[in-house]
Amino acid sequence: MGITNSNKQTDAHQIGCDGTLKVTLALSAAPDIVSNPTDIVLVLDRSGSMAGSPLANMKAGANTFIDIIDEATDSSRDGVIGSGSRIGIVSFSSAATADTQLITSVADLKTAVDTLTAGGSTNHADAFTEAVGLFDSMSSNTKVIVMFTDGQTTSGSPPAPVAAAARAAGIIIYCIGLIGADGIDVSVLNDWATDPDASHVAVTPDDSDLEDLFADLAANISKPGATGIVINEVISPDFAIMSIIPPTKGTAMAVNTTALEWKIPELGVSGNEGATLEFYIRHISQSSGTKQVNQSIHYSDMEGNLVTFPDPSVKVDCGIIITPEPCPEPFDFTVDGCDDFVTVNLGDTYLESTGRIVELSLTLKDVCPGRRTALAVILSEADCNGSEHPRGLKTVTIPAHGYPSCRDVLVKCIRFVLPDDLSVSCSQGGGMCGTRNLKARVIAHTIDTCHKCC
Secondary structure, three states, X not given: OEEEEEEEEEOOOEEEOOOEEEEEEEEEEEOOOOOOOEEEEEEEEOOHHHOOHHHHHHHHHHHHHHHHHHHHHHOOOOOEOOOOOEEEEXXXXXXXXXXXXXXXXXXXXXXXXXXXXOOOOOOHHHHHHHHHHHOOOOOOOEEEEEEEEOOOOOOOOOOHHHHHHHHHOOOEEEEEEEOOOOOOOHHHHHHXXXXXXXXXXXXXXXXXXXXXXXXXXXXXXXXXXXXXXXXXXXXXXXXXXXXXXXXXOOEEEEEEOOEEEEEEEEEOOOOOEEEEEEEEEEEOOOOOXXXXXXXXXXXXXXXXXXXOOOOOEEEEEOOOOOOOOOOOOOOXXXXXXXXXOOOOOOOOOOOOOOEEEEEEEEEEEEEOOOOOEEEEEEEEEEOOXXXXXXXXXXXXXXXXXXXXXXXXXXXXXXXXXXXHHHOOOOOOOOHHHOOOEEEEEEXXXXXXXXXXXX
């Protein structure tokens, strides 16, 4: 069978600016289908949400799958599944139907696929039950279910116990998911599929990918288990590798902060087998946006299996980041090998981020007892033409006082910051030496009153 599935996934879809992700690479492999005859049941979703291009692309994918298995079992596309292997078709919506038994006729299999029509709800439990019923418990053939669906369970009993019983009986389950109108819960597909979950589940948002997904799975099912596996992974430069967990098979090592290599001597040579590698990466860029985790990933093995991995992305939220002072440009110089000191003139430099702090105080006159006061100070700066430019607004609540009569209240230390990059001064001096013309306006009124409208 070769590599029967490959996957790459992350444990989060959104992180903060310096957030971390767990990345999982997974593979599964199984022996050659010629020396290891296999009974395969294609379980195909024909619920109402599949109408249109999803159904057409699923049919194309299923027929391509059948053709690839046909050719792999007897080295020719002669219309007959050979070497003791068989394929069956089960379709489902509100209920499941065995459209064929386990047979070898390619024409009959394709006829069953091509006559499917969309309609009804989604009953996954009945689909699994019908598929399991096609297998002969006395047969020594490897037993495989390929479940395709585009949505969540909307009718019937819970499917998880039925899938678990099938796995316990030795049936290998793969799940292909299309993110359709009802949405796909990937964790549910992982629950149904054979372990490791990540290497037995493939999900796509685009139904035009379905033929490729079915073809990749069929091509890899038909090849022998893989040997001499080497995976070279390079992540996006916006991330850095923090740590690598020892894989379940083989060895993995970091090549540098953005690259790793995973080597597996053999996988799936004597039976169905999975391998998983987990590693942690951290976002090191300062920019927000949806970012691809992969820069590149390359797979090779001695058998020439064709393996592609998904390209997961993550939404990074860095908030609003302001860098007021750029990093200074370096001044290059050298020290000769025999010199024990060097004198260098670095030229002129200037104070950075200069500005002023204005601190205002005022007196509120005749504030009556038991009355709070609302106070606002508006600051502006006048340019050479007398036009005003806003520089700040401060609003303050002045607490009520308890004196028996009205009195003055001193308000101290109302501060405004005036960076020099806002200066509209007309004076000759620059920076701290320039004169800046400011205007302050004050608004105050009593908050508390005994007045009530008639």
